[in-house]
Amino acid sequence: MLSEKNDKRHKSSFAIMHVAMAVFILASCNNDENKIEDNVNEPVLPAPQNLSYNVIKAYPHDTAAFTQGLEWHGGTLLESTGLYGKSMLRQLDLTTGKPSRQIKNDKEIFAEGITVLRDTVYQLSWENHLVFLYDAKSLKLLGTKNWSYQGWGITNNGNTLIISDGSDKLYFVEPNAMQVKNILSIKDHMGPVNNLNELEMIEGYLYANRWQYDYILKIDPNNGNVLATIDFTDFLRKNTQSDLSYLSQNNSTAQINGAVLNGIAYNADKKTIFITGKLWPEIFEIKLQ
Ligand SMILES: [Ca+2]
DSSP states (O other), X not given: OHHHHHHHHHHOOHHHHHHHHHHXXXXXXXXXXXXXXXXXXXXXXXXXXXXXXXEEEEEEOOTTOOEEEEEEETTEEEEEEOSTTTOEEEEEOTTTOSEEEEEEOOTTOOEEEEEEETTEEEEEESSSXXXXXXXXXXXXXXXXXXXXXXXXXXXXXXXXXXXXXXXXXXXXXXXTTTEEEEEEEOXXXXXXXXXEXXXXXXXXXXXXXXXXXXXXXXXXXXXXXXXXXEEOTTHHXXXXXXXXXXXGGGGOHHHHHHOOEEEEEEETXXXXXXXXXXXXXXXXXXXXX
């Protein structure tokens, strides 16, 4: 796309450039950004909106869980946790925060995001280039599939898996052959948005954690434009009932830095969203306003 745009620019005459500049000035004056896009072929996105929310409830969360994926399925939460030797798929008991069932990955696997598509749980791994498939009811391992890129976050739109790899790209993937059908570049008014991590499809829009940023992005799945952000700055400290001193013990900066916002799961029946972070003491249920 970029080279195509550049070619077009090189072919432009001075006359066209002058017209384009005049249109740009006019468009700037009346603040109509769509007009800029139409006339100079240089998309200018509006800054994302800020979506507000209410916190409905807090549930206990295992402070050892390095949360990489969260999914609401069958009336409960499924969680995938990372780190070598500690990676697992678990079904959570929301009243205690403890797993009611857990399936450990082999110690050389660093697990990442999960999603449920047609009663199959797909669990990514970070750099192992493997996707693990489980029966969503029994959590029995069904097999593995190969994946060419890093695995960070995963969701689906009912037919197609949607996978992040830590870049600004989202991969739309046919689940049987794990064949990439489309690659979407995610961008906002400042340019490409990288570090895309845990994902969730909510009412036709993609929501994404961005690694080491305290907000969730709302993305248009048709063009990759960031439409809105949901601000979680200082969210845990403001909303927790727990003592957070364990996150700063032994001068463990790695632990501090690791305990980032990650985990989005949508309960379509209640239209609420579960959010948490790595090593967080709670999972929070929120509702967008
Ligand atoms: Ca999710």
